[in-house]
Structure formats: structure tokens, C-alpha cells
Amino acid sequence: MDTPTSSLPGPQVPVFNPPKRLLMGPGPTDVPERVLAAMARPTIGHLDPAFVEMMEQVKTLSRYVFQTSNPLTFPISAPGSVGMEACFVNLVEPGDTVVVCVNGVFGLRMVENVKRCGGTPVIVEDAWGEAVDPAKLRATLKSHPETKVVAFVQAETSTGVLSDAQTLAGIAHEHGALVIMDCVTSLGGVPVLIDAWGIDAAYSCSQKCLSCTPGLAPVTFSPRAIEHVYARKTPVQSWFLDLNLVMGYWSGEGGRTYHHTAPINPLYGLHEALRMIAEEGLESAWARHQRMHDLLKAGLGELGIELLVKPEARLPQVNTVLIPDGCNDAAVRKQLLTEYNLEIGAGLGALAGKVWRIGMLGYGAREENVQHCLSALREVLR
């Protein structure tokens, strides 16, 4: 009998070599080699002066993509959904009225957040596939003068709809409400002008038009929003997301206070991804997304595939298309994945089984990707 070296042998699990996919769903998108390489650099401490310097650069670059001068602009150490939660748990207290514009999955998630904060949600509802109607928001605010916060999704990932953030924020301000905006899918792909529009709190994610790995949620808070956090009557219900504590690490003047251990290597990746956007320039990136959308739309037209969303509300980076009649949703997506290594997105919620979502986000918005997607669809749907 062999002498066992351990009575607790570990499970035998092979090394994981992911297949090389072309990611054309609603995110994550393809991550450029430069960003992947950055993530593989040696880990250093989360209070190392070199790391703190890099954090400052990430804040500077984040302010650029958000087009804001808000000092409190940084990535939350968790996915975009936690960015959403950070905005709500800090700005909503029990009993607060929060008007939420709902036209898809992520508006519904906002409502769920308001409830869990003890707030009272008032819903402005629009159809899935339609933009938020400013007139409805205005009417709702008139009948709810007690409203403290208005929240909306600029770009609904579940439907591919772009709403008019500037107009919605303007209406909210006329009524003295704070504005929380979801720009998870918009940031880096279409204009997001935090200061010009007067957005008080916004959150995004790393894996869409920023082209980084998922797991980080850039957020920005206006000085007015922070005043509200300071003036709370109740403690923030989340220790991790309490901005009073987080600020000591990300904004500590004259030294950083340990709060949690930041995700070092993913932040290297985000730093590099943001550098790529700064190199290209935001306006060039926005124009590129629009060009790729036009190209895809033309090709889809030749295949007889229609878009769900009206032209004036179409988001260039997430194209929601109606599944052609007689087509087996799951089978087509599976064939695209296994035979073409191409991932496109399924419909979510009310649109499940009715649409596909073709994403061209950030680094993924390239002509070769559009052509590969169109030719794969052409063959599979033949």
C-alpha cells in the first residue's frame, strides 16, 4: 500500500482554458489584450503609495468618462448591481418617496432597492421598448410633491432603449428632487454628461462600454448628494456601501484609512481600460458606436430582421431585434455559440423568447465583429 501523504486529498479539477468567444451580448464584452495584460501584473498592497497613486488616476479617468468634476467619483469594489445599491442605500431613508421610471428590468430592480431601503416607490411606467415619457414624470411629480429622489435608467440594457436623461433630470430638479441615474450600458457608448445634466448620483459597470472584466462599478456623487448622506437621520443599512466610511479610503485627505481590501488586479484592468477611452476620446468612441449601429442595422435589414425600438430611442450599443417567425430562440443562440463562437444575448423578463440583444460595446464595437455577426446570422437563419 502506498503511504498517503494526506488524509484530505483535494478534488482533481483540470485547468480552465476558456474558449475564445466573440461577445456580442449585452455585456460582458470582449476585453482588449492590453487590459487582460494589465490584470496579470504583480499584486501590490491596497495601501501601497504606488497603488494610491494609481487610484487617483482611476478617479481622474472616471471623472472624464462621466464628464464630471465631482470629487467623489470612483469604482465600487463590486458589480454594477452594487453600484445601483450604493446609490439607493445612501440617498434613500425609511419613509422617503422615490419616483422610479420603469421601462425594463433595471427600472424594476431600482424599485426593489427602494423597497429594501424602506422607501416608498412611486412608479412612472412605460412599455418595454419605449423611452421614459417626460410628461408622465412631470405629472407624477406634481401629484407627489414630497418626492425626495427621482431615479431612471438612461439606457435600458434589457430593451436597448435610450431615454432623454437631460430632460428627465431637468424635470426632477424643477421639483427639487435628487436624481439617481443608471448609466450601466450608456457610459462610454453615448453621451453621459453628469455635470451638464445635474445628475446627483450615477453608477455604471466595468464590463460594457468600458471593456474591462466585470466586477467593478464606477459611481459618482455630486456635492449635493453627499450633503444628503451627511444629513441622514438613520445609518446607511450597508456597512460596505456607507459612503461615510468608503470616502476614508477613496478620498482620504492626507492619508487613506483602511476600509476594505480593494480588488487590486481588476483595478489595474480598469485603469488600462479607462486609459484606452481617454486615448480615443469620448466623442470618437460615441461616433464609432453609432457607425457600427448603422452598419449592423443595414445588414439586419437585408436579412429581414427588424429592430424592436423606434429610431429616435435606439441605443447604438445594444440592438434589440425581433426573433424572426418560426425561429427557435435557444437553438439559434446555441448554434451561434458552438459553431461560430459568437455570443448574442437572450431577451430578459417580459421580452424573453421574443428578442435577441446584439451588443457592440466599447472594444466590441468594431466592423469585423459586425460582419462576423451578420454572416453567422445569415448562415444560421438560412
Place this chain on the structure above:
Amino acid sequence: MDTPTSSLPGPQVPVFNPPKRLLMGPGPTDVPERVLAAMARPTIGHLDPAFVEMMEQVKTLSRYVFQTSNPLTFPISAPGSVGMEACFVNLVEPGDTVVVCVNGVFGLRMVENVKRCGGTPVIVEDAWGEAVDPAKLRATLKSHPETKVVAFVQAETSTGVLSDAQTLAGIAHEHGALVIMDCVTSLGGVPVLIDAWGIDAAYSCSQKCLSCTPGLAPVTFSPRAIEHVYARKTPVQSWFLDLNLVMGYWSGEGGRTYHHTAPINPLYGLHEALRMIAEEGLESAWARHQRMHDLLKAGLGELGIELLVKPEARLPQVNTVLIPDGCNDAAVRKQLLTEYNLEIGAGLGALAGKVWRIGMLGYGAREENVQHCLSALREVLR
């Protein structure tokens, strides 16, 4: 005048090349090349069948390091502090009595979590540098028969103290309480036997004895704990951490439900880091940490440096040493970092300025590191 290509030019930020440090603080620790390389592999979708298969392997490997058969064993997509919060927000409801054993920073953080859940914390206090006293816990539970949860930190990262988890959990169970255990610093370095000890909920992190990048928090919940989550009278206050929802993604039978987008590349890293532990075997890893501790202790003795913690409660992987008289804490740590590229940890909370924390965690627990640390200290303190 040059024609501007953009009116929104991006900030000029150089590429970030981190210095190569030897990380001998309380974490993060050095990440092996194998793990760094894994993180740089191509990103795929969070619902890709290949990714789902990898998730299953991460669960299998996590069950091994936790020594549990709990089906609900997986990494939370956020740092260890969020692992803590996940345990408390799911198991504590407003009005619940929670006995928390406090002998350092992380016990205090548990108290903070209990309060933010609306629970009533009852504190069992021991000095910083001492283990939790089982007799005090027993006495407290006798006077608080209404206690629903007992929470303690197995290995206090702030002091380098190991408490007797098996005994503490046994006492809690005698009184019918659920047990939440922090094994952030213990997991992979000393025995953590979730099933044998009857721990109901435990959380750890990726960047200590698992030797991965920070940002993930392995957790495990017993079937009994999950029954309590199902039986809650109030919703979990965090949408992101509500196990009722998270289980649909990490444990969905016959298909995964989208919840949030998992941090793909960091999970590649964790998969590889866990594979390394499985290859070595837990008992070999525990023995290696003990050997390195003995080696360090002997060397520190030659330098006249004393350990804070009594031998019976010393954690091998975080060695808390008393700063020698006349020594400038910050200046020495700065010199070690800048001249030797060596990071050691400062004291936290009540021990700030009084101790250093020398970590030898996971991949960092190697003889060459111990020798480098000792020779650097010898030169700097001369």
C-alpha cells in the same frame, strides 16, 4: 492651428507598472504566476456553458477548502467584508439577539453589521491579543436565552489570534443558536472544518491563504442556515446579497438565472488558486504555514523581537510583533517598502503604533520570504 479631433480630450495618464513587492502584511499576499496568468485569459459570458462548468468546479474546490458538503458554497462577487455582510443580512432580522465575540477589529465590524440589520448585539469581550474565552460565551448565552445567532472571528487579522472555533461553535449549539464564523485569514492556513464543527455560515476572502487577487469572498451556508433564510419574516435588506436571489445564479437546478454579472476573470484566478491548494493538499498547506511560523519566530527571537500573542493562541500566518522600543513605526515600514520592496502590516485600531503584522499567507509562506524578511529587519533595525 492643429485641427482638434475632439473637444473633450482625455486626461494623459501613463501606463501603470506596479513595483514588484514582497507582500508580508496581513493580505493581500503574493499571487502566484499561475493565478495571474489565469486572470489574463479571454473573458467569456457569465451564462456561457463553459463558464457555468467552471463555476461548478469553483464550488467543488471551495467545499474542499471549507471541508463541507454544504451545497450553497460559492464566492460572493465582492471583497471579504461583503462576505461578512452577506452572512449577517441573511441570518439576522430586526429584533434578533446576536451574541458577538469581540477581540479585535473584525469582531467590532460584526457588531456594526448586527446593528445595521436592526439586530441587538450582545458583546462577549476579550482583550486585543487574547483568544475568545469560551467560559464568557457560555455565561452570556445563559443570561441571553433568546440569542438567535452567535458570531465570532476564528482568526483575528488585526491581532494574529486564533480562537478555538470548535469549542465556541459547540457552546452556541448547546444553546440552540446559529453560528456565523469569520475565517477570512484562517481558511487555507489552519484547519477550518465547517461540517465537523457545525458552522452554519462562514465567509472568507480570496487574497489571504488562498493567494488570489482581492475581490472575492468564498462563503458557505448550512442547510439549517438556508431554512432560516427561507423562513424570514422580513425581506433581506440587500438586493445583491439576498441568498434567495443569489441561489438562482450559483445553484440553479436545470439552468442559471441571471442575477448579476459575475466577475469572470477574477473567478478564473480563484479557480486556479483553489486548484493549487487541492494539489498541495490542505494538511500539507497547514503544516507549511506552521513550519514557516516556527522559522520566523526563531529568527525574530535572535533579533530580540517579541510576539504579542501567547503561544497557545498564535496564528501561524499573521505574526503580530511588538515594535521594539525607540523604533519609529512608520519610518521602518517605509524603509522596508522603498529599500527592500517588502511590505509588512501596521497595527490596526487599538494596536496602531504598537505592533507590526508579519504575514505569511498561502503562497507567501515560503522559506525564502521568511529569510528575506528577517535579513531586511536585521539591517533596518541595526
